[in-house]
Amino acid sequence: MKNKKDVAPFIEIKGLNKWYGDFQVLKDINLSVLRGEIIVVCGPSGSGKSTLIRCINRLEEHQKGRIRVAGSDLTDNIKNIEKIRAEVGMVFQHFNLFPHLTILDNLTLGPVWVRKISKKEAEESAMFYLEKVKIAEQAKKYPGQLSGGQQQRVAIARSLCMKPKVMLFDEPTSALDPEMVKEVLDVMIQLAEEGMTMIVVTHEMGFAKEVAQRVIFMDEGMIIEENNPMDFFENPQNERSRLFLSQII
Amino acid sequence: MKWIKKNLFSTPFNSALTVITLFILFKTIPPFIKWAFIESSWFAESEVCKSGSGACWSVITYNLRFIIFGFYPYEEHWRPFVSMIILFTLLYFTRNKKYRSKALLYFWIAGLPVMGIFMKGGIFGLVSVNSANWGGLPLTLLLAVFGLAAAYPLGIMLALGRLSKMPAIKALCIVYIELIRGVPLISLLFMSSIIFPLFLPEGVTIDKIIRAQVAIILFTAAYVAEVVRGGLQGMNKGQYEAAASLGLNYYLSMRLIILPQALKIVIPPTVSILISAFKDTSLVVIIALYDILKTSQTVLSNPKWMGFSPEVYIFIAVLYFAGCFSMSSFSRKLEEELDREK
Numbered sequence A: 001m002k003n004k005k006d007v008a009p010f011i012e013i014k015g016l017n018k019w020y021g022d023f024q025v026l027k028d029i030n031l032s033v034l035r036g037e038i039i040v041v042c043g044p045s046g047s048g049k050s051t052l053i054r055c056i057n058r059l060e061e062h063q064k065g066r067i068r069v070a071g072s073d074l075t076d077n078i079k080n081i082e083k084i085r086a087e088v089g090m091v092f093q094h095f096n097l098f099p100h101l102t103i104l105d106n107l108t109l110g111p112v113w114v115r116k117i118s119k120k121e122a123e124e125s126a127m128f129y130l131e132k133v134k135i136a137e138q139a140k141k142y143p144g145q146l147s148g149g150q151q152q153r154v155a156i157a158r159s160l161c162m163k164p165k166v167m168l169f170d171e172p173t174s175a176l177d178p179e180m181v182k183e184v185l186d187v188m189i190q191l192a193e194e195g196m197t198m199i200v201v202t203h204e205m206g207f208a209k210e211v212a213q214r215v216i217f218m219d220e221g222m223i224i225e226e227n228n229p230m231d232f233f234e235n236p237q238n239e240r241s242r243l244f245l246s247q248i249i
Numbered sequence B: 001m002k003w004i005k006k007n008l009f010s011t012p013f014n015s016a017l018t019v020i021t022l023f024i025l026f027k028t029i030p031p032f033i034k035w036a037f038i039e040s041s042w043f044a045e046s047e048v049c050k051s052g053s054g055a056c057w058s059v060i061t062y063n064l065r066f067i068i069f070g071f072y073p074y075e076e077h078w079r080p081f082v083s084m085i086i087l088f089t090l091l092y093f094t095r096n097k098k099y100r101s102k103a104l105l106y107f108w109i110a111g112l113p114v115m116g117i118f119m120k121g122g123i124f125g126l127v128s129v130n131s132a133n134w135g136g137l138p139l140t141l142l143l144a145v146f147g148l149a150a151a152y153p154l155g156i157m158l159a160l161g162r163l164s165k166m167p168a169i170k171a172l173c174i175v176y177i178e179l180i181r182g183v184p185l186i187s188l189l190f191m192s193s194i195i196f197p198l199f200l201p202e203g204v205t206i207d208k209i210i211r212a213q214v215a216i217i218l219f220t221a222a223y224v225a226e227v228v229r230g231g232l233q234g235m236n237k238g239q240y241e242a243a244a245s246l247g248l249n250y251y252l253s254m255r256l257i258i259l260p261q262a263l264k265i266v267i268p269p270t271v272s273i274l275i276s277a278f279k280d281t282s283l284v285v286i287i288a289l290y291d292i293l294k295t296s297q298t299v300l301s302n303p304k305w306m307g308f309s310p311e312v313y314i315f316i317a318v319l320y321f322a323g324c325f326s327m328s329s330f331s332r333k334l335e336e337e338l339d340r341e342k
């Protein structure tokens, strides 16, 4: 699955520290993500998972350490932040679709205004991705008219329309009713099988076991354990991971 | 019958209220109708009018052209009339969603200077009319339409400035908004007409109407800014983040994502501000501009028509009501249209 040309990590995080006032959210995080890799991040609430992936597209600023995304340093190169964000797709827990725009307009907005491609082309590609997340018939509706699972699939399609090089997911299924979780996970699994680089914050063990190459367990702002999914779930090395797993099962 | 019982006489207290209300209506409405319509005279001379007991609407009909156009030269009245027709046509088409398009925007951009040319003259063989002679309804509409059209975008910019991360801009906007809101419009008008000219270099004069107009714009913008700020702060943080994560810059995410939603939320309070700004244009009388309220008072100071103030003020009230009511009904329509998108 890995592309031989890209030996350098696509995302490289070194010695990352972040504080909210006096409170240290992230402590000495080191993480490298290769092209095509799929990484699942899990850990108890408040452990800093969201903060970590939000630092990768600089929705949060960090105070110490280095983050490199697609060869650009996020530390001092704020001028190009929009360019980098366009390469990094993000899917939120609460979808964050634009409620005043139709589904189709939600999808074409980024490509038209950021990528500067023609409206027609953008609509064709939007329809392609809507087919992919199996929701093409809703293109003319507004987000408020869709179910949670449908909205999250639209949100994934919206990110994909930007043709991102990596996708970040922040608990994409945890705001959904149980019967809708699978339809979203299926889309994500399909995406993984097509070779997308993904960092996914989730507690869905099934998903992690099926597609992830690595599971990262965080607690109190630190990476406590980094392991392949099989070993992590069957035979966790760390006391805290073991405790956490016993709680979520 | 059932409806009456349920809604008007459901409890003893409600029954009492209903009876009292009916009594008051009975005592006031018929005499008013008798005065305003049955015994009124519409075209009689003032002497005839004074002997009658009903309303004397001829104070309006006889002086209509002066009330509407003020001291604008009599033979040229058609020019402000054409300007107003253009304005109303544009407003009419703007009301209708079907016609709201880029083309209409260009018509507005072209229409405003055309109206100005008709009013001012001096080219195309039109006699030049000094703006000191502008007055009446055209002046009121001019102050209102330009005032509101300029105050709205300015207010949005001030709101964005106040929420900006740049300390200088933020401080400047806060100071501006709080200063303006701490001062009544009347004193702003006085300042613009009396104090401001003192600071202008010798020989430079700025038209009195423009100074009043600027005062109205600056005043209204501060209030619009605070309402819009409320809308912006009420926005879900996720919307900003989603826009940013698509790679939209500040300007684009404001224009495409945040403002369309925030402005929609604050339509009702914004319209309240615009309506009161429209009514406040009547304050320009204190700096000796002849808006429609002043022209009608001028008519009343004519001995021939003295004493007919109820008729005149009712007429003015009806005009203002028509203006304000169309604004609020337009805003309701706009909200409905935008709501359908949900």
Ligand SMILES: Nc1ncnc2c1ncn2[C@@H]1O[C@H](COP(=O)(O)OP(=O)(O)OP(=O)(O)O)[C@@H](O)[C@H]1O
Residues within 6 Å of the ligand: A020, A025, A043, A044, A045, A046, A047, A048, A049, A050, A051, A052
């Ligand atoms: N803007 C903020 N200001 C101050 N503290 C914050 C802020 N955002 C998050 N925190 C704190 O940082 C810590 C980590 O938050 P984060 O959202 O990254 O946790 P998480 O692992 O994603 O948790 P969850 O599973 O509940 O989403 C929490 O203790 C939270 O209270």
Ligand SMILES: [Mg+2]
Residues within 6 Å of the ligand: A049, A050, A051, A170, A171
């Ligand atoms: Mg979180």
